[in-house]
Amino acid sequence: MSGTATASVNRPPGSPGSPNGSGAAASASLPPELARAARRRRLVPYLLLLAGVAWLLVFFVAPMVYQASTSVQTGSLEAGFKVTWHFATYWDALHAYWPQFVRSLAYSAIATVLCLAIGYPLAYTIAFRAGRWRNVVMMLVIAPFFTSFLIRTLAWETILADQGPVVSFLNHVHVLDVTSWLGVTSGDRVMATPLAVVCGLTYNFLPFMVLPLYTSLERVDGRLHEAAGDLYATPFTTFRKVTFPLSLPGVVAGTLLTFIPASGDYINAELLGSTNQKMVGSVIQSQFLRVLDYPTAAALSFILMAVILAIVTVYIRRAGTEELV
Amino acid sequence: MTTPRTTPGSTPDPAPGSAPGATPETVPAAASGTAPAPGTDSAAAPTPDAPPDAVLLGGLGKRYGSFTAVHPLDLAVPKGSFFALLGASGCGKTTTLRMIAGLEPPTSGSVRLGGKDVTALPAYKRPVNTVFQNYALFPHLDIFENVAFGLRRRGIKSVKKQVGEMLDLVQLGPLARRKPHQLSGGQQQRVAVARALINQPEVLLLDEPLGALDLKLRRQMQLELKRIQTEVGITFIHVTHDQEEAMTMADTVAVMNAGRVEQMGAPADLYENPASTFVANFLGTSNLIEAEVASVAGGVLHLTTAGGPLTLPAARCAVPAAVGGKVLAGVRPEKITLAHRDDEQRIPAGRNRVTGRIADSSFIGVSTQFVVDSPVGAALEVFVPNVDRDQRLVPGAEVVLHWNPEHTFGLDAAQDIDAGTDEEEAA
Numbered sequence: 162m163s164g165t166a167t168a169s170v171n172r173p174p175g176s177p178g179s180p181n182g183s184g185a186a187a188s189a190s191l192p193p194e195l196a197r198a199a200r201r202r203r204l205v206p207y208l209l210l211l212a213g214v215a216w217l218l219v220f221f222v223a224p225m226v227y228q229a230s231t232s233v234q235t236g237s238l239e240a241g242f243k244v245t246w247h248f249a250t251y252w253d254a255l256h257a258y259w260p261q262f263v264r265s266l267a268y269s270a271i272a273t274v275l276c277l278a279i280g281y282p283l284a285y286t287i288a289f290r291a292g293r294w295r296n297v298v299m300m301l302v303i304a305p306f307f308t309s310f311l312i313r314t315l316a317w318e319t320i321l322a323d324q325g326p327v328v329s330f331l332n333h334v335h336v337l338d339v340t341s342w343l344g345v346t347s348g349d350r351v352m353a354t355p356l357a358v359v360c361g362l363t364y365n366f367l368p369f370m371v372l373p374l375y376t377s378l379e380r381v382d383g384r385l386h387e388a389a390g391d392l393y394a395t396p397f398t399t400f401r402k403v404t405f406p407l408s409l410p411g412v413v414a415g416t417l418l419t420f421i422p423a424s425g426d427y428i429n430a431e432l433l434g435s436t437n438q439k440m441v442g443s444v445i446q447s448q449f450l451r452v453l454d455y456p457t458a459a460a461l462s463f464i465l466m467a468v469i470l471a472i473v474t475v476y477i478r479r480a481g482t483e484e485l486v
Numbered sequence: 487m488t489t490p491r492t493t494p495g496s497t498p499d500p501a502p503g504s505a506p507g508a509t510p511e512t513v514p515a516a517a518s519g520t521a522p523a524p525g526t527d528s529a530a531a532p533t534p535d536a537p538p539d540a541v542l543l544g545g546l547g548k549r550y551g552s553f554t555a556v557h558p559l560d561l562a563v564p565k566g567s568f569f570a571l572l573g574a575s576g577c578g579k580t581t582t583l584r585m586i587a588g589l590e591p592p593t594s595g596s597v598r599l600g601g602k603d604v605t606a607l608p609a610y611k612r613p614v615n616t617v618f619q620n621y622a623l624f625p626h627l628d629i630f631e632n633v634a635f636g637l638r639r640r641g642i643k644s645v646k647k648q649v650g651e652m653l654d655l656v657q658l659g660p661l662a663r664r665k666p667h668q669l670s671g672g673q674q675q676r677v678a679v680a681r682a683l684i685n686q687p688e689v690l691l692l693d694e695p696l697g698a699l700d701l702k703l704r705r706q707m708q709l710e711l712k713r714i715q716t717e718v719g720i721t722f723i724h725v726t727h728d729q730e731e732a733m734t735m736a737d738t739v740a741v742m743n744a745g746r747v748e749q750m751g752a753p754a755d756l757y758e759n760p761a762s763t764f765v766a767n768f769l770g771t772s773n774l775i776e777a778e779v780a781s782v783a784g785g786v787l788h789l790t791t792a793g794g795p796l797t798l799p800a801a802r803c804a805v806p807a808a809v810g811g812k813v814l815a816g817v818r819p820e821k822i823t824l825a826h827r828d829d830e831q832r833i834p835a836g837r838n839r840v841t842g843r844i845a846d847s848s849f850i851g852v853s854t855q856f857v858v859d860s861p862v863g864a865a866l867e868v869f870v871p872n873v874d875r876d877q878r879l880v881p882g883a884e885v886v887l888h889w890n891p892e893h894t895f896g897l898d899a900a901q902d903i904d905a906g907t908d909e910e911e912a913a
Contacts, residue, residue, distance in 0.1 A: 382622065384622045385622055385625075387616075388616070388622035389610075389624075389635070390589070390608070390610045391589070391618075392615065392635045392636035392681070394639045398639060403626075406626045
């Protein structure tokens with residue numbers, strides 16, 4: 162018993178040791194001054210959490226409560242809003258704006274899939290093939306963050322401009338005929354179409370996909386590739402059976418980091434789309450800032466949050482990340 | 487506690503031709519006369535009717551720019567043998583192993599496995615399997631799936647019986663559904679062996695497989711591996727820097743130094759008849775005494791040294807010795823008897839003897855190790871078994887070292903007398 166006690170006393174102060182269990186059992190038989198020291202040490206983890214908890218209370222819990230109460234208020238800007246437990250606002254909001262909900266989820270799902278398709282090979286190359294260029298390429302991935310989200314999106318307005326070289330080229334090789342037939346562009350325009358919005362979303366959220374993918378791929382031991390090859394796995398099978406399963410935590414993190422903000426985004430839809438490409442983020446924004454219908458805006462926000470939460474929960478269950486190392 | 491069994495997973499054809507290479511052309515037909523053409527592999531080409539060697543390296547070499555990791559190497563490993571590549575780190579032994587496995591492309595020469603040239607084949611088409619130094623177990627798969635990995639890649643559907651048998655062979659049956667990180671180092675090591683062996687490779691390559699284990703477990707696993715090898719009869723090539731490990735397990739040891747094989751042979755033969763100072767010092771310990779040949783008579787060399795005459799059987803001298811030529815006379819510490827100076831008269835005639843003074847002694851249980859300073863050289867080592875301990879043999883005592891002249895070996899004096907000693911300590 163004294164052995165355990167000595168060991169726990171020797172632990173460096175401030176280390177967030179187990180706040181219960183063996184430490185508590187050992188402290189019972191300790192002399193008073195050591196028991197006090199043990200109690201102090203048990204408090205340390207909570208002290209370290211203090212700042213974060215305070216932040217969450219002020220900037221997350223309080224606004225949530227406030228928004229929740231707003232969503233069940235009725236009234237007008239002139240007469241003031243009162244809590245009347247008017248839950249019908251939720252139903253009305255969903256009824257009026259379900260197309261925007263569906264569109265938001267569809268656009269962000271497509272953008273997420275595109276991000277994965279572009280980001281995985283990129284992250285794989287950086288992790289395993291870039292050698293000494295690794296940091297340079299990583300830098301290039303992050304470089305767009307040095308300028309504002311808005312500017313980057315506006316740049317796409319130029320890229321996809323009606324008379325611009327990209328659209329002229331796509332028109333020339335009849336790609337736009339195909340995309341128009343698919344309904345993602347209209348005529349010889351790319352701007353103000355679903356394609357433009359999805360392009361913007363994909364571009365803007367790509368780094369959020371690449372970074373976690375890279376982190377998880379970089380942790381995959383290259384010697385496992387050799388071991389798989391030694392056990393008759395072709396390079397493709399090695400990827401399928403070893404590399405990809407081991408990178409799944411990165412895939413899950415990357416898709417969540419892309420899908421969640423993309424489904425609430427409105428900048429891309431506002432700048433690159435038309436009224437036909439409005440996402441739910443745009444609706445919430447205009448309800449809050451232009452229509453000034455706060456209850457509807459708050460209700461829409463909560464619906465969006467609930468939907469995303471449900472999707473994410475199902476997704477994580479299915480991906481089974483807790484099974485992965 | 488295993489029951490004796492035949493080749494594990496004996497459902498598939500256990501003939502030598504059952505090389506696990508998925509493609510038919512990697513399967514050598516044992517009887518189709520694919521023995522290497524004489525001349526190309528002159529170093530070790532088998533006679534036409536002998537079975538082909540499991541591994542035949544012809545001038546296999548590896549250079550990195552101007553650095554030669556492995557000098558062109560000819561090597562034949564007979565089927566069913568337990569072969570050890572022994573050397574200090576950086577001597578090229580692991581590179582050689584990786585070239586056999588196909589994980590490293592050679593810059594010269596060829597690799598033949600079971601008579602079939604595989605030099606151009608990628609690792610996944612070669613009928614070899616490797617036990618990696620860090621085991622390289624797949625962390626996302628359980629033990630069963632780790633062991634089944636090779637079978638599944640070859641399209642074998644019903645693996646349950648074979649994997650079960652293999653896990654029994656390495657005594658891990660009950661842990662089949664654990665993940666690698668839930669196992670101890672010794673257990674992981676056995677999974678790595680099982681994962682490789684289940685494929686019944688032409689050759690099993692072991693890259694310092696016991697390096698990460700503590701001493702006691704290492705001893706246990708040495709015997710375990712030896713037992714498994716005897717049971718399955720597969721050719722093992724074992725890379726290690728631990729000379730004791732190599733001698734315990736292997737029936738043939740090749741000592742590598744600076745990208746070359748210094749000497750190759752049975753462990754006892756290497757130990758008793760080292761051909762170079764490196765081998766003499768790297769395998770165990772040797773006392774090397776600088777000497778000059780005074781006369782040659784009746785198969786015996788009479789030597790003069792700074793501390794008196796010694797005799798050496800001419801047959802045990804690794805270099806042709808002429809009168810006046812320099813040689814190094816060597817003797818192993820345990821062959822030497824230590825007598826107090828007062829007892830010098832009782833030493834039988836005809837023994838090699840050297841006088842000196844004990845500089846240090848350490849009691850290590852089964853024996854006492856003495857360091858003796860003498861005119862022939864400082865720090866001669868003597869291991870005296872603790873049968874009757876002579877209380878007079880303490881540091882400072884004047885002593886006589888004597889041994890049977892038959893136990894003396896001769897080496898070329900034109901070598902670094904200390905070659906291999908540092909590495910020995912590092913290991």
